[in-house]
Amino acid sequence: MNSLLTDSRASQLHLPDIVGQGYGTFWRFKGRYRVCKGSRASKKSKTTALWYIVNLMKYPQANLLVIRKVYRTLHDSCFTDLKWAISRLGVQAFWDVKESPLELTYKPTGQKILFRGLDDPLKVTSIAAEHGYLCWAWIEEAYEISSEADFNMIDESIRGAIPPETGLFKQVTLTFNPWNEHHWLKARFFDTPDPDTLALTTNYTCNEWLDDADRRVFERMKVQNPRRYSVAGLGEWGIVDGLVFENWVEEAFDKTIIAARPDVKSAFGLDFGYTNDPTAFFCGLVSEKEMTIWVFDELYERGLTNRAIYQRIYGMGYAKERIRGDSAEPKSLDELREEGLRRIRPAGKGPDSIRSGIQYIQNFRIVVHPRCVNFLTEISNYTWAKDKFGNKTGKPIDDFNHLMDAMRYAMEDIQRGPTYSFD
Known part of the structure; x- marks a missing residue:
């Protein structure tokens, strides 16, 4: 059971019924880097959105920075997923939704979910929380970030001491589809074990919300396009050999x-x-x-x-x-x-x-x-x-x-x- 503060009383929710299965380790991990590569329909983004809404309401001094490479792509991805999570948890009355610029505010405490794109890097490096601490960052479609130096800039924005009595922890979450095995994400997070890193691979088989028609899409892909199935179906690294365009x-x-x-x-x-x-x-x-x-x-x-x-x-x-x-x-x-x-x-x-x-x-x-x-x-x-x-x-x-x-x-x-x- 998990308690969400909705008015003067606590609303009791059974999170497994809302979130589903397959992400228990992901949900509990408090290390610096939480990295999830997954196939399509693996519910990685939806699960991440639910985690942030639940935990922002649990930790009254936490704030979240959500990032994609291009700012304009945030509205129809992370912003929409976070609004969906608010609705699924039944806490719409306690969140203020702002479309321009994108922003979500938890009204009881003033905590913020802020959205930035790497196409305006100054807005990433200069960001600060008005209330509490900017302790969490979510990088969606992290595969789009081709430069590890750009990631380091984001990582460094989650800095500063946090009083231990808050119970907070600093964490960067990366979610993405693993198209290319040569991407820096593989070498940095998957090839070398690190106690500060949780590196997961998930796929559509852990998504109990898919119906039979959804699953048939993947079964057809498995037969007709095995290469794509290994990545888009099973979440394995894409092997890129023999590019058509190298210029x-x-x-x-x-x-x-x-x-x-x-x-x-x-x-x-x-x-x-x-x-x-x-x-x-x-x-x-x-x-x-x-x-x-x-x-x-x-x-x-x-x-x-x-x-x-x-x-x-x-x-x-x-x-x-x-x-x-x-x-x-x-x-x-x-x-x-x-x-x-x-x-x-x-x-x-x-x-x-x-x-x-x-x-x-x-x-x-x-x-x-x-x-x-x-x-x-x-x-x-x-x-x-x-x-x-x-x-x-x-x-x-x-x-x-x-x-x-x-x-x-x-x-x-x-x-x-x-x-x-x-x-």
Whole structure:
């Protein structure tokens, strides 16, 4: 039983009925680093959100800092999960929810949950608690943080002495999907045992809230795509061998300065998805003179109708741009034109279009802005497929390819050279 203070009396909740099983060690650990890599549907983020709401109400001087690489991605991930946890625990009346900027406040004590992105590092290093102590940090999708130095900056923000009588402890929690075995997270937290570190791997089998249809998704993945199942199903480290694109760097740049160059052209591509695959929208600038592609923005979201796709692209400010979309969905292209994407056109497809498009892009240097976290994830995992003997087939894997396909569509006009258009 666990007691949550809701008014003048304690409300008794049986936490296993709310949280479920599989995270007992995670829940009880009080060391410095609590690291959980897990598959999709492993409930790692939901469990973490529940833990923070329960323990912020238990420790009246604790405050939490929630971080992702890009601030704008926090609203639909951690912020939403924490609001869900508040609702699941039935304590909505005691939390103040602020959308701009993102902030949650426990009203009885003034404790805060603060949200920051590494795209504004000064706001991370200068943060302080108004009441009590900033003793906890949650880094969601920690895989997005490609620099260990950036993590160290976050780690150092959780500092300062805490009086022992508070019962508090300083802790950084990292949750992520383990796409790449070469990531610094593996060497730092999983390869060398450390008493101050709890390094866990979880997967969908510990999620008792999944129904049979949810589980069938993973069973099909196990048969049809064993490589993806090992990571997205079982939470094992992804083995990256034979990258399709090796000519890329992550680097901040000013889009307006690049776009002002006379030899630079814009390139926009759209790959459709819905339930299992995301809709992926690629935004780039291209110089044939410098043989460089600058990736400056992206859309990467599941469950979008065509109207919602238009609204997202319009909100991003690109509705008037020339866009190449997946020609396999002519009805969707027609609907998007009716919605307002007047300049969207089908990408060319043929028996050799993937190979020739990849070969063309391989001639370019690709510079990826740090905010394009989904593009970075895909390009660092997009590999050549292998046959049953382990030999490369000359075809890319059918995975981590949504923004890669969108980039290929976007580059078609540049690859073909100038054409006449009445757009």
